[in-house]
Amino acid sequence: MKNNIIYLFGSVVGAGIPFLFLPILTRVLTPEEYGVMNLLFTIYSICVPLVSIGLSNYLHRVYFDNNSLSHSTFLKCIKVFCIWALFLCALTFIVVGIFVDSMFNAYAFIVPLLVLSAAFNSVFMIRLSLYNAQDKAICFIKYQLLYTSVIFVTTLFLLFVLNLAELSRIYGIIFADIIFSIVSMVLIYKILDKSLPNKENVESDYLKYGFGLVPHIIASILLSSLDKFIIAKYMSMDDLSTYVIAVQYTSILMIVAQGLSKEWTRFFMSNPYDKTINKKAGNLFLSIATLSIVLYLCKDIFYGLFIGGAFIINNEVVQLLIASQLFHCFYMILTVQISYDKKTHILSMMTLISLVINFIVSMLLVKSYGLIGVGIGTLAGMGVKFFLTLYYVLNKRIFGVTQ
Numbered sequence: 001m002k003n004n005i006i007y008l009f010g011s012v013v014g015a016g017i018p019f020l021f022l023p024i025l026t027r028v029l030t031p032e033e034y035g036v037m038n039l040l041f042t043i044y045s046i047c048v049p050l051v052s053i054g055l056s057n058y059l060h061r062v063y064f065d066n067n068s069l070s071h072s073t074f075l076k077c078i079k080v081f082c083i084w085a086l087f088l089c090a091l092t093f094i095v096v097g098i099f100v101d102s103m104f105n106a107y108a109f110i111v112p113l114l115v116l117s118a119a120f121n122s123v124f125m126i127r128l129s130l131y132n133a134q135d136k137a138i139c140f141i142k143y144q145l146l147y148t149s150v151i152f153v154t155t156l157f158l159l160f161v162l163n164l165a166e167l168s169r170i171y172g173i174i175f176a177d178i179i180f181s182i183v184s185m186v187l188i189y190k191i192l193d194k195s196l197p198n199k200e201n202v203e204s205d206y207l208k209y210g211f212g213l214v215p216h217i218i219a220s221i222l223l224s225s226l227d228k229f230i231i232a233k234y235m236s237m238d239d240l241s242t243y244v245i246a247v248q249y250t251s252i253l254m255i256v257a258q259g260l261s262k263e264w265t266r267f268f269m270s271n272p273y274d275k276t277i278n279k280k281a282g283n284l285f286l287s288i289a290t291l292s293i294v295l296y297l298c299k300d301i302f303y304g305l306f307i308g309g310a311f312i313i314n315n316e317v318v319q320l321l322i323a324s325q326l327f328h329c330f331y332m333i334l335t336v337q338i339s340y341d342k343k344t345h346i347l348s349m350m351t352l353i354s355l356v357i358n359f360i361v362s363m364l365l366v367k368s369y370g371l372i373g374v375g376i377g378t379l380a381g382m383g384v385k386f387f388l389t390l391y392y393v394l395n396k397r398i399f400g401v402t403q
Contacts, residue, residue: 053210070196212344320375
């Protein structure tokens with residue numbers, strides 16, 4: 001319970017610090033500059049999972065095999081990761097070089113730097129995941145908040161002192177990733193176990209795990225943005241803005257679930273066959289479901305205090321989005337079983353199916369039902385993903401079926 005509170009606090013505060021950028025950046029930057037900054041940040045957000053190919057998740061899982069991480073395993077994984085990251089950097093340089101006239105013009109040179117920054121960020125994420133594996137929740141939160149705070153302070157310095165405008169936050173992230181990757185590498189080396197035997201086929205095991213996640217990563221990115229593209233194409237920008245604000249509000253549920261699931265993941269990995277697993281999962285489901293009800297009941301207060309009447313949206317859309325977030329949160333809780341089994345290709349398959357269902361339903365309903373139709377498509381996609389994952393977990397834990 002103590003760790004749950006710590007992780008929950010860290011998730012809420014960690015999400016709150018970047019939120020402080022909004023009233024600052026929107027007043028200092030022009031709409032065009034703000035758009036460029038968001039576009040570059042979106043590219044960075046895509047690069048992070050694609051570059052890492054599940055490195056921190058894989059080492060987190062391997063840690064529980066011996067309650068330690070061997071020196072040889074870490075070095076082998078880092079070697080494979082570095083080759084992959086350098087390949088992506090080189091590929092990005094080539095692509096930007098060819099399409100420089102049509103890709104951001106003066107901002108094209110930033111894209112390879114974002115790929116490199118994402119590689120540095122992967123090392124930072126390893127240190128975070130190992131804090132979780134070591135049951136050091138306070139260290140996890142302190143380190144995470146320190147990283148976020150450095151980005152915030154650096155961005156303000158670059159914005160107001162060096163006048164870097166739309167590039168201030170981007171360079172702030174790059175700076176933090178470089179610094180924290182160096183510090184993280186030093187901290188990781190201190191805990192590596194050199195006495196554990198050299199494990200064979202680590203490289204192939206990691207590649208199977210990592211590349212099994214790639215379709216899942218791409219599909220997840222598309223899944224999170226598909227509804228917005230459909231609304232932008234078939235409806236107005238006003239509709240899109242009201243929908244995006246509703247998504248941001250309902251995402252509070254996911255932020256809380258992420259905080260609660262960190263301790264759940266550590267407990268599961270440490271005790272995958274503990275008799276209390278089902279009870280703990282049920283309590284987690286119940287807590288998140290209760291919060292979803294509270295979130296819906298408080299929506300009028302949120303819109304009245306923070307948004308205003310111009311962005312009021314249909315109640316049914318909010319209901320659909322909360323239900324979608326609820327399914328997604330339940331899905332996140334259940335996927336720890338798939339991660340433990342190292343069957344990441346199953347995650348990819350489920351996410352791809354969810355993406356297709358979302359697209360088909362949304363396209364069929366958007367012209368007739370507008371935002372409600374898109375909301376139904378989102379709910380259908382998230383619901384299918386949850387029930388497929390539930391089917392896998394039930395087969396694994398109750399019927400003992402190996403996928």
